[in-house]
Amino acid sequence: QQQVKQSPQSLIVQKGGISIINCAYENTAFDYFPWYQQFPGKGPALLIAIRPDVSEKKEGRFTISFNKSAKQFSLHIMDSQPGDSATYFCAATPRDSNYQLIWGAGTKLIIKP
Amino acid sequence: DGGITQSPKYLFRKEGQNVTLSCEQNLNHDAMYWYRQDPGQGLRLIYYSQIVNDFQKGDIAEGYSVSREKKESFPLTVTSAQKNPTAFYLCASSIVGRANYGYTFGSGTRLTVV
Numbered sequence: 001q002q003q004v005k006q007s008p009q010s011l012i013v014q015k016g017g018i019s020i021i022n023c024a025y026e027n028t029a030f031d032y033f034p035w036y037q038q039f040p041g042k043g044p045a046l047l048i049a050i051r052p053d054v055s056e057k058k059e060g061r062f063t064i065s066f067n068k069s070a071k072q073f074s075l076h077i078m079d080s081q082p083g084d085s086a087t088y089f090c091a092a093t094p095r096d097s098n099y100q101l102i103w104g105a106g107t108k109l110i111i112k113p
Numbered sequence: 114d115g116g117i118t119q120s121p122k123y124l125f126r127k128e129g130q131n132v133t134l135s136c137e138q139n140l141n142h143d144a145m146y147w148y149r150q151d152p153g154q155g156l157r158l159i160y161y162s163q164i165v166n167d168f169q170k171g172d173i174a175e176g177y178s179v180s181r182e183k184k185e186s187f188p189l190t191v192t193s194a195q196k197n198p199t200a201f202y203l204c205a206s207s208i209v210g211r212a213n214y215g216y217t218f219g220s221g222t223r224l225t226v227v
Contacts, residue, residue, distance in 0.1 A: 009153075034215060043117075043203050043218025044156075089155065099144055099163060099207075101216065105155040 003027075004092050006104030014112050019077040021107045023090035028071070032093035034101070035064065035075050037086050044089055048075070080111045115140045119204050119219035125227045126191065126198060134189045134222045136204035142217070143208065145187035149173060150201040150221075159202075162187055191224065199226050 006023045013019045023033075032051060036044035050057045050064040050073065057064045063076040077084055090104040117138045126132045138145065147159040158171030162181040176195025181187055191198045201223050205216040 036216075041221070041223075043119075043205070043221050044216075045218065046215040049215070099146075099161055100158075103156045106153075108153075 004090060004102050004104045006090050006107060008107060009105070010108045010110070012110045012112060013080045015080065015082060017080050017111075019075075019080045019084065019109055019111070021075045021088050021090070021109070022072065023074065023104050024070075024072045025092050025102075026071070027094070029095045030092040030102075031095045033064070033066065033073050034091050034093075035062075036089045036091065038089065038106075039086050047088070077109075080109075082111045082113055085109055085111045117204055117206055117217055117219035119202075119222050121222060122220070124222055124224045126224060127227060129193045131190055131192050132224065134191070134202055134204075134224070136187045136189065136219060137185055138187075138204075138206045138217070138219075139185060140206055140217060141184075142206035143184070144206060145181070146205040146207075146216070147171075147177070147179065147187070147189045148203040148205065150203060156203065159189065198224055200224060 004025050034049035035047045037047040038044040048059050048062050050066050052068055055066055061078045066073045087106045087108050089106045091101045120135045144163045146161045148156040157173050159177050160179045162168035165181055165184050168179050168181050178190045201221050203221045204219045207216050
Protein backbone atom coordinates (compact mmCIF):
# COMPACT_ATOMS: atom_id res chain seq x y z
CA GLN A 1 0.00 0.00 0.00
CA GLN A 2 1.28 3.42 -0.88
CA GLN A 3 2.14 5.50 2.17
CA VAL A 4 3.50 8.85 3.11
CA LYS A 5 5.05 9.01 6.57
CA GLN A 6 5.26 12.41 8.22
CA SER A 7 7.27 13.52 11.25
CA PRO A 8 7.25 14.93 13.81
CA GLN A 9 3.65 14.69 14.99
CA SER A 10 4.04 18.01 16.81
CA LEU A 11 6.67 20.71 16.85
CA ILE A 12 7.33 23.78 18.99
CA VAL A 13 9.64 26.46 17.59
CA GLN A 14 10.63 29.84 18.93
CA LYS A 15 9.67 32.91 16.94
CA GLY A 16 12.32 33.63 14.34
CA GLY A 17 13.56 30.05 14.26
CA ILE A 18 13.45 27.47 11.47
CA SER A 19 10.64 24.92 11.44
CA ILE A 20 11.39 21.64 9.67
CA ILE A 21 8.81 18.97 8.86
CA ASN A 22 9.82 15.77 7.13
CA CYS A 23 7.99 13.28 4.94
CA ALA A 24 9.07 9.99 3.39
CA TYR A 25 7.31 7.90 0.80
CA GLU A 26 7.44 4.26 -0.12
CA ASN A 27 6.52 4.25 -3.76
CA THR A 28 8.49 5.85 -6.55
CA ALA A 29 5.46 6.32 -8.79
CA PHE A 30 4.47 9.71 -7.42
CA ASP A 31 4.67 12.80 -9.60
CA TYR A 32 3.59 15.67 -7.38
CA PHE A 33 4.30 16.52 -3.73
CA PRO A 34 2.14 19.28 -2.22
CA TRP A 35 2.08 20.71 1.28
CA TYR A 36 -1.14 21.95 2.85
CA GLN A 37 -1.61 24.29 5.80
CA GLN A 38 -4.65 23.99 8.06
CA PHE A 39 -5.73 26.46 10.74
CA PRO A 40 -8.08 25.29 13.52
CA GLY A 41 -11.68 24.97 12.37
CA LYS A 42 -10.76 25.53 8.72
CA GLY A 43 -10.08 23.37 5.71
CA PRO A 44 -6.50 22.78 4.51
CA ALA A 45 -5.13 25.17 1.91
CA LEU A 46 -2.41 24.45 -0.63
CA LEU A 47 0.81 26.08 0.57
CA ILE A 48 3.54 24.98 -1.83
CA ALA A 49 4.24 22.00 -4.08
CA ILE A 50 7.13 20.38 -5.91
CA ARG A 51 7.65 17.90 -8.76
CA PRO A 52 10.26 15.11 -8.48
CA ASP A 53 12.50 16.58 -11.19
CA VAL A 54 13.24 19.58 -8.95
CA SER A 55 15.39 19.39 -5.79
CA GLU A 56 14.19 22.57 -4.13
CA LYS A 57 11.40 25.11 -4.42
CA LYS A 58 11.15 28.33 -2.46
CA GLU A 59 8.19 30.63 -1.98
CA GLY A 60 8.84 33.43 0.46
CA ARG A 61 9.75 31.93 3.83
CA PHE A 62 8.62 28.44 2.79
CA THR A 63 10.97 25.98 1.07
CA ILE A 64 10.47 22.39 -0.03
CA SER A 65 13.57 20.23 -0.29
CA PHE A 66 13.24 17.02 -2.29
CA ASN A 67 15.62 14.05 -2.17
CA LYS A 68 14.54 11.60 -4.83
CA SER A 69 17.12 8.90 -4.04
CA ALA A 70 16.17 8.88 -0.36
CA LYS A 71 12.45 9.20 -1.16
CA GLN A 72 12.17 12.08 1.25
CA PHE A 73 10.90 15.63 1.09
CA SER A 74 10.73 18.31 3.73
CA LEU A 75 9.17 21.68 4.44
CA HIS A 76 11.33 24.42 5.91
CA ILE A 77 9.76 27.56 7.36
CA MET A 78 12.35 30.28 7.81
CA ASP A 79 11.92 33.08 10.37
CA SER A 80 8.90 31.27 11.82
CA GLN A 81 6.12 33.55 13.07
CA PRO A 82 3.21 32.97 15.49
CA GLY A 83 0.87 33.26 12.50
CA ASP A 84 2.50 30.12 11.06
CA SER A 85 1.06 28.08 13.94
CA ALA A 86 -1.11 25.51 12.18
CA THR A 87 -1.23 21.86 11.18
CA TYR A 88 0.81 21.01 8.11
CA PHE A 89 0.13 18.04 5.85
CA CYS A 90 2.40 16.63 3.20
CA ALA A 91 0.87 14.62 0.38
CA ALA A 92 1.78 12.82 -2.81
CA THR A 93 -0.05 12.17 -6.07
CA PRO A 94 0.31 8.69 -7.58
CA ARG A 95 1.35 8.88 -11.22
CA ASP A 96 -1.41 6.51 -12.32
CA SER A 97 -4.20 8.35 -10.53
CA ASN A 98 -6.21 11.31 -11.72
CA TYR A 99 -7.86 11.98 -8.38
CA GLN A 100 -5.90 10.62 -5.49
CA LEU A 101 -3.78 12.35 -2.88
CA ILE A 102 -1.94 10.16 -0.38
CA TRP A 103 -1.80 12.18 2.84
CA GLY A 104 0.71 12.29 5.65
CA ALA A 105 -0.73 12.23 9.16
CA GLY A 106 -0.01 15.91 9.80
CA THR A 107 2.28 17.99 12.03
CA LYS A 108 0.92 20.44 14.56
CA LEU A 109 3.29 23.40 14.60
CA ILE A 110 3.31 25.92 17.43
CA ILE A 111 5.45 29.04 17.17
CA LYS A 112 6.19 30.53 20.60
CA PRO A 113 6.45 34.32 20.76
CA ASP B 114 -15.30 35.10 -5.05
CA GLY B 115 -14.99 31.48 -6.12
CA GLY B 116 -14.83 28.79 -3.51
CA ILE B 117 -16.46 25.90 -1.73
CA THR B 118 -19.28 26.42 0.74
CA GLN B 119 -20.03 23.79 3.34
CA SER B 120 -23.09 23.95 5.55
CA PRO B 121 -23.92 23.79 8.31
CA LYS B 122 -20.74 24.64 10.20
CA TYR B 123 -21.91 22.64 13.24
CA LEU B 124 -24.37 19.74 13.20
CA PHE B 125 -25.73 17.59 15.98
CA ARG B 126 -27.13 14.16 15.31
CA LYS B 127 -29.16 11.93 17.51
CA GLU B 128 -28.56 8.21 17.61
CA GLY B 129 -30.22 6.44 14.67
CA GLN B 130 -30.69 9.60 12.65
CA ASN B 131 -29.53 10.30 9.09
CA VAL B 132 -28.06 13.73 8.45
CA THR B 133 -26.96 15.42 5.23
CA LEU B 134 -23.99 17.73 4.88
CA SER B 135 -24.06 20.24 2.06
CA CYS B 136 -21.15 21.08 -0.25
CA GLU B 137 -21.44 23.61 -3.09
CA GLN B 138 -18.65 24.94 -5.33
CA ASN B 139 -18.56 27.71 -7.92
CA LEU B 140 -15.07 26.97 -9.20
CA ASN B 141 -16.29 24.96 -12.20
CA HIS B 142 -14.21 22.03 -10.94
CA ASP B 143 -15.05 18.60 -12.30
CA ALA B 144 -13.94 16.53 -9.31
CA MET B 145 -15.26 16.70 -5.77
CA TYR B 146 -14.27 14.81 -2.63
CA TRP B 147 -15.42 14.16 0.91
CA TYR B 148 -12.89 13.62 3.70
CA ARG B 149 -13.24 12.80 7.36
CA GLN B 150 -10.81 14.24 9.92
CA ASP B 151 -10.65 12.98 13.50
CA PRO B 152 -8.86 14.97 16.24
CA GLY B 153 -5.12 14.88 15.74
CA GLN B 154 -5.51 12.67 12.71
CA GLY B 155 -4.93 12.99 9.00
CA LEU B 156 -7.49 13.05 6.22
CA ARG B 157 -9.39 9.93 5.21
CA LEU B 158 -11.27 9.78 1.90
CA ILE B 159 -14.95 8.87 2.11
CA TYR B 160 -16.22 9.34 -1.46
CA TYR B 161 -15.15 11.12 -4.60
CA SER B 162 -16.78 12.09 -7.88
CA GLN B 163 -15.11 13.02 -11.14
CA ILE B 164 -18.25 13.72 -13.16
CA VAL B 165 -21.95 14.34 -12.68
CA ASN B 166 -23.99 11.24 -11.87
CA ASP B 167 -20.89 9.21 -11.08
CA PHE B 168 -19.02 8.66 -7.82
CA GLN B 169 -16.71 6.11 -6.23
CA LYS B 170 -16.08 4.86 -2.72
CA GLY B 171 -12.99 5.97 -0.90
CA ASP B 172 -11.24 4.25 1.97
CA ILE B 173 -14.01 4.62 4.59
CA ALA B 174 -17.31 4.72 2.65
CA GLU B 175 -19.28 2.40 4.95
CA GLY B 176 -22.15 4.23 6.63
CA TYR B 177 -22.05 7.15 4.18
CA SER B 178 -23.81 7.94 0.91
CA VAL B 179 -23.45 10.71 -1.69
CA SER B 180 -25.07 12.03 -4.84
CA ARG B 181 -23.78 14.15 -7.72
CA GLU B 182 -26.80 15.42 -9.63
CA LYS B 183 -25.20 18.78 -10.43
CA LYS B 184 -21.59 19.73 -11.13
CA GLU B 185 -21.70 22.32 -8.36
CA SER B 186 -23.11 20.13 -5.60
CA PHE B 187 -21.90 17.01 -3.78
CA PRO B 188 -23.95 16.36 -0.61
CA LEU B 189 -22.88 13.73 1.91
CA THR B 190 -25.39 11.76 3.99
CA VAL B 191 -24.18 10.24 7.22
CA THR B 192 -26.50 7.32 7.82
CA SER B 193 -27.45 5.54 11.04
CA ALA B 194 -25.17 2.72 9.90
CA GLN B 195 -22.14 4.90 10.64
CA LYS B 196 -21.45 3.93 14.25
CA ASN B 197 -18.94 6.61 15.10
CA PRO B 198 -19.85 9.69 13.06
CA THR B 199 -18.48 12.37 15.36
CA ALA B 200 -15.76 14.06 13.30
CA PHE B 201 -14.83 17.07 11.19
CA TYR B 202 -15.99 16.62 7.59
CA LEU B 203 -14.24 18.36 4.74
CA CYS B 204 -15.37 18.77 1.15
CA ALA B 205 -12.84 19.51 -1.58
CA SER B 206 -12.71 19.97 -5.34
CA SER B 207 -10.07 19.90 -8.06
CA ILE B 208 -9.68 20.61 -11.77
CA VAL B 209 -10.41 17.79 -14.21
CA GLY B 210 -9.78 15.17 -11.55
CA ARG B 211 -6.04 15.85 -11.42
CA ALA B 212 -4.84 16.19 -7.84
CA ASN B 213 -1.66 17.90 -8.98
CA TYR B 214 -3.63 21.00 -9.84
CA GLY B 215 -4.28 21.26 -6.12
CA TYR B 216 -7.35 20.70 -4.02
CA THR B 217 -9.59 23.53 -2.82
CA PHE B 218 -11.22 22.76 0.52
CA GLY B 219 -14.31 24.11 2.20
CA SER B 220 -14.30 25.26 5.83
CA GLY B 221 -15.75 22.00 7.08
CA THR B 222 -18.73 20.74 9.05
CA ARG B 223 -18.24 19.55 12.61
CA LEU B 224 -20.67 16.71 13.32
CA THR B 225 -21.38 15.61 16.87
CA VAL B 226 -23.56 12.75 18.03
CA VAL B 227 -25.69 13.69 21.03
